[in-house]
Amino acid sequence: xxxxxxxxxxxxxxxxxxxxxxxxxxxxxxxxxxxxxxxxxxxxxxxxxxxxxxxxxxxxxxxxxxxxxxxxxxxxxxxxxxxxxxxxxxxxxxxxxxxxxxxxxxxxxxxxxxxxxxxxxxxxxxxxxxxxxxxxxxxxxxxxxxxxxxxxxxxxxxxxxxxxxxxxxxxxxxxxxxxxxxxxxxxxxxxxxxxxxxxxxxxxxxxxxxxxxxxxxxxxxxxxxxxxxxxx
Ligand SMILES: Cc1cc2nc3c(=O)[nH]c(=O)nc-3n(C[C@H](O)[C@H](O)[C@H](O)COP(=O)(O)OP(=O)(O)OC[C@H]3O[C@@H](n4cnc5c(N)ncnc54)[C@H](O)[C@@H]3O)c2cc1C
Numbered sequence: 746x747x748x749x750x751x752x753x754x755x756x757x758x759x760x761x762x763x764x765x766x767x768x769x770x771x772x773x774x775x776x777x778x779x780x781x782x783x784x785x786x787x788x789x790x791x792x793x794x795x796x797x798x799x800x801x802x803x804x805x806x807x808x809x810x811x812x813x814x815x816x817x818x819x820x821x822x823x824x825x826x827x828x829x830x831x832x833x834x835x836x837x838x839x840x841x842x843x844x845x846x847x848x849x850x851x852x853x854x855x856x857x858x859x860x861x862x863x864x865x866x867x868x869x870x871x872x873x874x875x876x877x878x879x880x881x882x883x884x885x886x887x888x889x890x891x892x893x894x895x896x897x898x899x900x901x902x903x904x905x906x907x908x909x910x911x912x913x914x915x916x917x918x919x920x921x922x923x924x925x926x927x928x929x930x931x932x933x934x935x936x937x938x939x940x941x942x943x944x945x946x947x948x949x950x951x952x953x954x955x956x957x958x959x960x961x962x963x964x965x966x967x968x969x970x971x972x973x974x975x976x977x
Contacts, residue, residue, distance in 0.1 A: 746867075746874055749818040749849040749898035751928065755936040756902070762810035762941035766907060767791030769806040770798050792943045799911075799947060807908035810944065812937055814903045816929065820851035822895040823925045832909040838900040840890040846878045849898035854924065870896065907944055910937060915951035920964045922950075 759765055768786045771794060775782060786794070798806060819827075828835055850870050856862045873894050880889035905913065910933070916922065917930035938945045952958045952966060957973040 746847055746870055747849045749820070749851050751818040751932070752816070753929065753932045753936065754815045755933075755940060756813045756815045758812045758937075758940050759810040762812075762907065763788065763791045763795070763943040766806050766810050766944055767794045769809045770794050770803065773803075773806070788943065792946075795943050796947070804908045804911070807911065807944070808906045810907045810941065811904055812907070812910060812940070814933055814936070815900075816903060817898070817900040818849070818851070819899055819901070819929060820896050820925060821893070821899050823851075823929065824899045824901050825895075826923065826926050827901065827903065827929070830905070830909065830913050832905070832912070834904040836902045840893065841885075841887040844881060844886060845890060845893055845897065846881060847874055848877070848893065850894070850896040851898060851925065852896070866896075870894065873897075907937075907941070910934075910945070911948055914948040915954065918948075919950040919952070919960075920966070921960065921962065 764786055767790065768782050771777075771782055771786050771790075772779075775785075777785065798804075824837060828837075848870075852863065852866060856866050873892055876892045877889050880892060914930055914934050917926050918934060919927070922930070934945065934948055938948070947954070952963075955970075956967060957970045958964070958967045959970050961969075963969050
């Protein structure tokens with residue numbers, strides 16, 4: 746039994762994501778041939794165009810760039826939240842087919858800060874592993890997995906287009922997002938910002954775009970929506 750360690754890799758992406766999405770944007774407003782569009786859209790023009798269209802909400806051109814991530818060392822609690830993002834493709838390690846005896850697990854930092862709770866947590870993981878092993882010998886793995894905890898490690902491959910990633914980052918980079926998915930979102934954002942710096946320059950928590958916090962509680966960085974737009 747070991748503690749799981751987050752590992753996120755950008756496995757693949759659309760070639761030239763900045764230029765591909767900017768070319769799609771430029772095509773909407775130009776009478777040029779495709780060859781002329783390609784000549785016109787350089788890095789500086791892409792930056793200007795992408796900033797403008799994201800500001801205007803012309804989000805559909807962002808769908809022309811896709812990004813595939815390999816993710817491991819995350820909990821089942823995290824992957825359950827992740828797969829709620831429907832505009833994406835997922836392949837997740839199966840608990841029906843993969844034996845989970847001696848599974849790795851994620852320990853929440855606040856549990857780790859407390860020695861007594863950490864001890865109890867680890868004892869419980871050992872117990873769950875032991876019980877799983879006993880069950881897996883007597884019933885199919887798809888039934889034995891019912892005794893596995895939310896902390897059990899999972900691996901998942903995710904493909905999202907840039908529009909869906911923006912939506913994901915707006916929700917999950919928020920400082921009030923659940924800690925594990927926030928760490929993952931920040932890591933994914935770092936990777937896509939390296940691959941497509943112009944496209945993801947402004948990818949951030951939603952308050953950064955709106956200038957207010959749309960949630961009921963603010964972290965203090967921006968005022969609440971009601972304070973900016975007034976109460977209805
Ligand atoms: C702070 C926070 C708290 C949350 N709490 C809960 C909770 O308590 N319970 C819970 O169940 N979930 C909760 N969620 C999950 C949340 O409701 C969404 O399921 C999740 O964030 C995925 O967002 P999404 O639907 O925008 O993404 P996607 O599914 O990727 O969809 C992207 C966008 O496509 C459009 N879209 C997709 N499908 C449809 C559709 N069927 N009809 C119309 N438009 C569609 C929408 O514009 C949507 O924003 C929470 C999320 C956050 C960030």
